[in-house]
Amino acid sequence: MIELLGWASRSLVFLRYTREFQETRKIFQNQLSRQTSLVYQETQIRQALILVQNLLQSPDKLEAHLQRFSASVIMEIAYGHHVTSEDDPFLRIADKINELTAGVGPQGSNIVDFFPILKKLPAWFPGAWFVRYAKESYPIYCRMRRYGFDEVRKEMARGTAKPSFLSLNLEDLARGGTENEGTENEDKLERLEASAFHLYETGTETTSSAVHTLVLALLLHPQAQRKAQEEVDKVIGSGRLPDFGDRESLPFVECLMYEALRWHSPAPLGIPHQLMEDDVYRGMSIPKGSTVIANIRSMTLDEKTYREPNTFFPERFLPQPAGFGEPRPDCVFGFGRRACPGQHLAEASIWIVLATLLAVFDIRPIQDEYGNDVIPPEEFHNSLTSHPAPFKCSIRLRSDLAKRLLA
Template sequence: MLTITNVTWLDLLYLTGVTVGVYLVKQTVIKKNPAPYPPGPRGWPLIGNVLDMPRIKAWITFTKWGKKYGDITHIEVLGRHIIVLNSVKTAMDMMDSKSTLYSDRPVLPMAGELQRKNLHRVIGSRAAVDVYNEIEEEHIRYTVGAVTLRISHGYEVKEKDDPFVDLANRVLTHASRALAPGAFIVDIVPFLAKVPAWFPGAGFKRIACEWRGALEEMVSTPHQFVKDQMVAGIAPVSFTSNLLEGSGVSAEEDYAVKWSAFSLYAGGTDTTVSAIYSLFLAMTLFPDVQKKAQAEIDVVVGPDRLPTFADRDSLPYTDALVKEVLRWHVVGPTGLPHCVTEDDIHDGYYIPKGSLVIPNIWFMLNDPRAYTNPSQFNPERFLAEDGKEPEMEPRTVCFGFGRRICPGLHLADASIWITTVMSLAVFDISKVVEHGVKVTPEIDQLPGSTCHLKPFKCSIKPRSTTALELIEQ
């Protein structure tokens, strides 16, 4: 999401003054562009498109731009070029086919390639993720945070008020705000990172300092927990113990493992929670879909046990339902921005080095050219029935593009699937009845890089006495 927070108009005037010199030099020194920029809203002198940048639900504004200007839109903010992509083809042509040019990304200081290599090694394929299937199945009655902490650090959470979960939720709230593209002015004007904290508009430095302590605690404490358990010989299999096993782990490698494990938790938990919330909302709003999935589960699994991953291939409708969960409510509507490493000419447009490239994933998964009645929750769109071809696979889009595709996509997919199939096997989800009237939940989102639904009411009841017994087990 593109928003600028903690900046007053006075701050903006100060920042504008700082950029005047840069702008004047730019006009006199820089050579003529080899091709035109992509089309986009016309900006103002000096400040560019600052006033055009959406503050909430950026994907809606990006969609309007796409309809008006085409699949590639350009804006410029205080000298920083931003490219918005509004079609799957364009995103793949640029970020997949030209991945060497479009795979850089503005990252947090603690992120880097060592983390991505560790993530790929331990959870980078379906086969690698299979080792954690039993954990997913056994702990589904706890929160997603509990499941992810068990996988990342082998840590069993308390059923209520667990200190790690509480701390992690606070850190993830900070991260969601920080990772939203343009959430802070320093993301758009990087040189502000070097200004003193008293400089107008530099309030982000105070906020970063406050958040840093919680982040350090969340990264280091579970990591030390695993190391202590390994010394005692009682560490269960986990992402961290897998990478630390053996001898000769250097300080640099230990550091990378520590931050990789946190990345696994942060990336997996927040997005999975969002997807599961959308599952329960969809089942509340579309009861016929729920009944059809439950009928399939009842035939394949039966009433006497919970589903497992071994049942997945035999549950095509339920699998299609999971795909529709990922498409219908897009967890990362604008993804994470990529950064261009070198000047490029694409489709006749000039994409300068250093540009931020933002895929409008929300529109790609709600594009009526790709999906029939996209606002409708319809798993059957992904089934090859009655001679029709299934519609576009959402997992090719929702986890990102190119070399920066989400390394935890297989784990996330597995988490969402097992939660869906187990929940539908034992629960009936429906609208709440208040004063004799069924309450229809509103579909609305909270701000942040991970798109969470606003709280809503629904009724969740065991389907039968047998289902209740399975839940209690």
């Protein structure tokens, strides 16, 4: 289905392991390594503050505010663009991406995934909804992918472009002396265009889903929320908000983040892989060309790895005797040379939001007409990513001091 929609074209996630894959992945590794990701921390802190201010003004719009946060961080990193209004064209693109993604459905849920020959059906054929959907969606996708790329090139020509993933790579290309040299240069430009949009389209939804899951975890597990707040108060005090310099001093907050990722991964089935040659796994013969789907949710709930895996217990990652010394769920970011190159960037965005929320807000259940807490169900919706079903909660300032800090 992804191939039918044209999303696999030059997208790092879906490229075969070729020279193009290696060169494309290098683009990401150069800009998104653990060390180079540090330059984006100012953006992440600023957007986390905007998020909590928006939640203070309209706490009933939780999902929309989380979506705006993740889209704003990624678009500023990818394109150097600052969101200035709710009608920002980049935000509209983010909304459209979510709409198109939801229409695809979970991996393996479409018959064309199992019988690729069906993609050759004409759009009018009964039951060929996926052909019609792709035909309608593909030109929209192409326009979205091109928009940010064209805007950055215009700004570079005017001398007004801000440093970003795309502008820095375009500058490197220009310094290489191939800015206007034929087919090879056009190929590199297309690769940069696709890479910047890939960062935008994948980073926005997964980060938003992960933070949304964290908020639900805080709501359903108030004891973990209180313990994390106590740690934040002890380390940071009352005169400022958290920043990345506090991260190593907040081990329980770190554990809380990883436990939420383990509890409900944003991508519970990861990305499908295809075998490049025949293989044998535990006595099972798997022929070349087979599609293999990694059940990440099963891995993060594996009883051989995690004690009482269905229990939300952030301390499990702490060394004994404080915890179980269990491994962090790195599998949620993929595997090997296919692992997510933006892992460090994503973790930083999730962490700064969590730490800031804990410092200023209490997240509690709403109450019914009789004063009883209304606890939402642990329900998730799945498409290419997994995110909590809409739920209501009370988001209130912890103190007048927190209000002054935000002001």
